[in-house]
Amino acid sequence: MNASFRHDDHAPLRVAMLARVVFPLHGYGGIERHVFHLVTHLTRLGVAVTLFVQEADPQRVAGSDAASQAITQGLARVVYLRYDYTSPALPPNGVVGRQFNYPWYTWHLGRVAAAAVRRNEVDLVHSQGLCATGYGFIRQRDPLLRQVPFVANPHGMEEFRTPDWRKWLAYAPFRSLYAYGHRCADRAIATDACTRHDLPRYLGVDPSRVSVIPSAIDVEECLGFVSPALRSQLRHRFGLAESALTLLSVGRLERNKGFHVMLAALAQLRHELPPTWRWLLVGNGKEESALRDEAATLGLAEQITFVGRLDDAELHSLYEEVDLVVHPTLYEGSSLVTLEGMIHRKPMIASAAGGIPDKVFSGRNGYLVRPGDVEDLAAKLRLALARREQWPAWGEESARIVRTTFDWPVVARKTLNLYRELLV
Known part of the structure; x- marks a missing residue:
């Protein structure tokens, strides 16, 4: 130099x-x-x-x-x-x-x-x-x-x-x-x-x-957004107290996020899920109308809530109220959404796309899924449900991965x- x-x-x-x-x-x-x-x-x-x-x-x-x-x-x-x-x-x-x-x-x-x-x-x-x-x-x-x-x-x-x-x-x-x-x-x-x-x-x-x-992600910032009052409001707003299983997905409502794949997988599992299960879908986008129509056609409309956009405090408070985070994307970059779910100690089911395989490890903190594969997503959801007693340990492993690396x-x-x- x-x-x-x-x-x-x-x-x-x-x-x-x-x-x-x-x-x-x-x-x-x-x-x-x-x-x-x-x-x-x-x-x-x-x-x-x-x-x-x-x-x-x-x-x-x-x-x-x-x-x-x-x-x-x-x-x-x-x-x-x-x-x-x-x-x-x-x-x-x-x-x-x-x-x-x-x-x-x-x-x-x-x-x-x-x-x-x-x-x-x-x-x-x-x-x-x-x-x-x-x-x-x-x-x-x-x-x-x-x-x-x-x-x-x-x-x-x-x-x-x-x-x-x-x-x-x-x-x-x-x-x-x-x-x-x-x-x-x-x-x-x-x-x-x-x-x-x-x-x-x-x-x-x-x-x-x-x-x-x-x-x-900034771990302390994310966790700092969580508010007990907001958690209570969100529980009431979405009726989560009556839900035996609450799934959460976050992302733009676009085709590449794979939410249509999730709908098809949930349709396959309708008789294996608890009667009061819920899927909360956070985000806006041009696919919302098509997703709503598809949910109605599949007979899933009552179990699915299109939340729309949430601010940071609402989103991070909501993460604390759900049981499992699912990210069924078709392709991806690094995936900050995955890290957000993980730092809130959630088990994860996510596509093996982009940088997600560096974050989600099958059997350790959730399961990886072949992108766009309805059968594989349904199978991994079924497997995760059969091992629900492991979810707290998977959630702790999710948080450990984020704190040490991300x-x-x-x-x-x-x-x-x-x-x-x-x-x-």
Whole structure:
């Protein structure tokens, strides 16, 4: 490394975090929360993070909640960039809008980050998702920038996993940009050990440049949302006191989440389930009407509750009131929903998709299921019901797995260790 860019071991490590969105300024999704927790936990470890994100609603920036303050008032310096370059009549994150906005955003983001590196304000650059592309392109053409380590995290890579041919075509430009940007990095992060080979396969990343750092949840934050009063309200609202078995699934109501597979499996088990069983389905989405119709056709409508969207306190309080969490997804990234159910000490039945096999272990904390296989899901539900006396032990094992491997303090330290390795 050039002496002018050598990091002073006695000074805070300076990291440029390249992202598009962060919780709570831009929403509540998985990537938004990932960026928030990564930035805040690295800061607690003494890292000086500059966060680059798209412009936010001024009301959210000025918000008084603790999460907004953590981002905007001292835990991270924030640099805002324009994202929407299209007509006001065009949704900025629609299929067409993203084709224009994201490439322009990542290009301008790359230029701003490169300028900060050249001013010797940054010791390491870390990108999230497609934000690797612009900086990677500029870095490949500037030997000075290549002296500063570059880490890239592609996250779940849904653009490479969708079975919908229309989405596959729409995502074609993004797949190309994703692959290029991550090949430019010194290290590309696989969010689960069982998916590390996806980066060479889908992105063409050299296997020697792949590091495994899990996606995580903040255990104390999740458990802190639980409210005895809310638990009582939810029990009454959904009639859970009268339920002999309560199943819970959480996710967008879209075809790829596999909830239609769950309906078919439950139909097979209707005579083996307790008379007062319930399935609570939390989330909104375009498949809701079709799922309701299918539940009615199968004669399951009375046992199934479409809960809609819940806020964090409601959701985490509800986890405490159910018996078994089922995640029948057809394809998946790392699956934060699975971790949420696990930290609430729940036995899990989940598809062997994406990073889930690193979290759910058959016979230890639940069962893995072949994605999209109705017969296998019905069989695993039947097997779990036959071993219900083991559910408390499975739940404790779920929580142990999260606390030792997928809690943010653990994952932030692993990220910092990777930074230090690259800076040697």
